């Protein structure tokens with residue numbers, strides 16, 4: 001009984017942080033929302049898209065819906081209703097910071113973007129602030145600040161969108177007073193947020209060059225502008241602690257973003273392989289060619305330096321455990 005009361009309180013109290021400037025935590029747009037109690041993620045099936053919550057204690061993944069007797073199969077289900085807002089859709093999982101869910105809704109035709117908040121149980125969803133009308137490329141919440149990069153669209157004199165401008169604009173919004181400030185940055189450079197170290201936000205700056213190629217630099221993003229930290233770095237993964245990782249001919253390199261020091265970290269496989277992605281929980285996805293056209297996919301826990309053996313699809317490393325997904329997209333601990 002006592003436990004039930006506690007859980008209810010954890011899920012229902014809270015989300016007061018949005019109105020104070022003391023919330024702490026980091027969340028990157030596009031990644032699953034991680035709380036101490038579990039993981040917020042999106043599951044898409046035949047009846048549409050639903051917000052799910054993987055409960056760490058119970059090792060159970062359920063729709064984020066508290067409607068009594070809900071079958072979670074129609075649009076009135078709370079978990080389904082959370083994936084739309086007016087004419088806008090939620091295409092990225094809820095971000096979790098300071099006991100609060102932040103949900104970013106977009107309309108891909110009008111390019112209107114709205115940030116909503118909700119309590120941890122998905123209830124009390126409210127419009128929190130309007131965001132600039134353009135294509136949101138990357139965003140990160142770091143404590144009270146929301147950093148955003150937009151791809152600015154060309155518009156005619158009536159405001160109708162006439163094409164992709166590839167003119168990037170970067171903003172920092174204060175979540176406590178909802179003010180949005182554009183920061184000084186090069187419009188030909190897109191910023192992809194990597195994470196934060198000691199309250200400083202790091203991003204990979206990707207600039208298109210005249211010959212059609214790209215260059216990537218490591219930058220910090222601050223209210224007074226974007227500052228170069230290292231020029232011509234390889235394509236970096238999201239930050240895990242203060243380290244970024246990348247593949248250098250089969251050797252995973254570890255790169256300390258604060259000092260620029262590089263070290264050889266781990267060679268996970270002797271075969272020829274390619275790193276496809278490294279997530280900020282250390283889940284690394286690799287592929288090996290088989291014959292001319294096919295390839296096999298492998299997974300590793302980068303922080304443990306271990307290959308992950310499983311017949312299901314690993315989705316996250318959470319609390320020291322590998323979580324895998326069944327075919328229906330639900331998470332559970334690796335069997």
Ligand SMILES: [Zn+2]
Pocket residue numbers: 063065066067070071072073076077078079
């Ligand atoms: Zn439901």
